[in-house]
Structure formats: structure tokens, C-alpha cells
Amino acid sequence: MSMLSSTLKDQLLLFDPDKFVETVRKLIDQGQNPTDVVNAITEALKEIGKKFENGEIFLVHLVVAGDAARRATVEILEPLIKKTKEKRESLGKVVIGTVAGDIHDIGKNIVAMMLFTAGFEVIDIGKDVSAEDFVNKTNESNADIVALSALLTTTLPAQRDVIEALRKAGIRDKVKVLVGGAPVTAKWAAEAGADGYGEDAIEAVRVAKRILNIKE
Numbered sequence: 326m327s328m329l330s331s332t333l334k335d336q337l338l339l340f341d342p343d344k345f346v347e348t349v350r351k352l353i354d355q356g357q358n359p360t361d362v363v364n365a366i367t368e369a370l371k372e373i374g375k376k377f378e379n380g381e382i383f384l385v386h387l388v389v390a391g392d393a394a395r396r397a398t399v400e401i402l403e404p405l406i407k408k409t410k411e412k413r414e415s416l417g418k419v420v421i422g423t424v425a426g427d428i429h430d431i432g433k434n435i436v437a438m439m440l441f442t443a444g445f446e447v448i449d450i451g452k453d454v455s456a457e458d459f460v461n462k463t464n465e466s467n468a469d470i471v472a473l474s475a476l477l478t479t480t481l482p483a484q485r486d487v488i489e490a491l492r493k494a495g496i497r498d499k500v501k502v503l504v505g506g507a508p509v510t511a512k513w514a515a516e517a518g519a520d521g522y523g524e525d526a527i528e529a530v531r532v533a534k535r536i537l538n539i540k541e
């Protein structure tokens with residue numbers, strides 16, 4: 326772990342998003358390269374993900390750390406990186422959202438954060454997203470994976486609707502579909518025609534890598 330990511334990890338573990346954003350701004354003012362900072366944050370978040378996996382920190386910590394990292398990335402680093410046309414190393418592009426009729430987004434946000442942490446470019450299109458919007462965003466962004474979250478038994482069929490809509494739009498074979506959410510099972514994933522299913526956010530990352538043939 327680099328000095329920079331070790332510093333950033335310590336800062337993230339203060340669980341103070343405002344302070345974290347300020348720290349990142351200072352680093353940039355001192356001349357740090359924005360891409361290096363993004364990669365260091367990614368590395369720091371990985372360590373924090375491990376702490377969560379080991380039960381050293383709780384879900385609320387993961388959410389606050391993720392929020393701090395996302396704010397620093399979106400508010401400070403991304404605009405700078407886009408300006409200089411540098412690119413963060415990316416494992417692939419993921420469009421993620423909660424399906425139509427469903428407003429549960431806590432789990433989806435954690436999955437998005439963990440995928441981002443692992444090195445994926447993540448396009449979060451929110452909650453209660455129609456099949457049409459999933460198709461449009463997948464098309465526009467040329468995504469490698471579309472990830473569908475559903476928390477209600479009544480919105481589970483909407484995952485299948487998205488897969489059907491991708492097929493109708495002629496892009497089903499261009500994108501991998503990952504499904505998840507509390508009521509989702511491997512059996513349902515197979516029935517709905519998905520490429521993968523993850524029980525939790527850690528599994529989501531593993532499966533996302535597997536379906537794109539990326540080694541751990």
C-alpha cells in the first residue's frame with residue numbers, strides 16, 4: 326500500500342466526509358496528481374472493504390466512508406481528470422439501478438460503491454428505473470455489465486422485464502446482466518436469464534469479475 330493510500334485510508338477511517346473532501350483538496354493544492362489520488366482512494370477503500378468483511382467496522386461506516394470517497398471523487402477529482410483527459414484504470418463499465426416500482430437503494434448503493442472500489446467504472450442510474458431507461462443507459466454508455474437490484478417479491482419480475490427489453494433492443498448479447506437483492510436467488514437468476522447473481526456486495530464484485538473473465 327502506498328504512502329498516499331495509507332494516509333487516505335486513515336482519513337477515511339475518521340468517518341468525516343467534509344474533512345475528507347478538504348484533505349483531498351489540500352493534496353491537489355500541494356500538487357498531487359488527481360489520477361494518483363483516485364487510485365489511492367480506490368486502494369484505501371479496498372482496505373476498508375476488508376475491515377467490513379472481517380467485522381472490524383459496521384455497515385454504517387462503509388456507507389459513510391463510501392460517501393466521503395464518492396464526494397471527493399465527484400466534486401474534486403473527476404472534473405480535473407476529465408479536463409486533462411487522463412483516465413482512471415477501469416476493469417469495465419457497470420450500469421446499476423433498482424428496478425421499476427422499487428425504491429430500496431441502500432443495498433444497491435453499497436454494491437455500486439464496492440464495484441467502484443474494486444476498479445469498475447460505475448454509472449448509478451438510481452431507483453425505480455424503468456426497463457426502457459436501463460436499455461437506453463446501457464446503450465448510451467456501451468456498458469459491459471448491467472446490474473439490477475430488487476428488494477420486493479413484487480418487483481422481482483421487473484428484473485426479467487429488463488432482460489427481455491435488452492433482448493428486444495438487440496443488445497442482450499453485448500452486455501452481461503447481474504442481479505441481486507434480498508429476494509433474489511440463484512434459481513431466480515437462472516430463470517430470469519441473468520448471467521450472474523450475487524448474495525451481497527462482496528459476492529457482486531466477485532461475480533462481476535468472473536463474468537468478464539477478470540482474474541482476482
Ligand code: B12
Binds near residue numbers: 431477
Ligand atoms: C430500509 C427498508 C425500506 C426503506 C428503504 C429506504 C431506502 N432508501 O432504501 C423504506 C422505508 C422506504 C421501505 C419501503 C418499503 N418496504 Co422496505 N425494507 C427495508 C428493509 C428494512 C431494509 C432493506 C435494506 O436496506 N437492507 C440493507 C441492505 C444493505 O441490504 P440489501 O438491500 O439486501 O442489499 C444487499 C444484497 O441484497 C445485495 N444486493 C442488493 N442489490 C443488489 C444488486 C446486485 C446486482 C447484486 C449482485 C447484489 C445486490 O447486496 C447488498 C449489500 O450486501 C427491508 C428488510 C430486509 N430485511 O431486507 C424491508 C423490506 C425489503 N421492505 C418491504 C416492504 C414490504 C416495503 C414496502 C412495500 C412497505 C410499504 N407497505 O410501504 C415499501 C416499498 C416501497 C417501494 N415501492 O419500494 C419488505 C419486502 C417484502 C417482500 N418480500 O416483498 C421487507 C423485506 C420488510 C419485510 N420483512 O416485510 N423499505
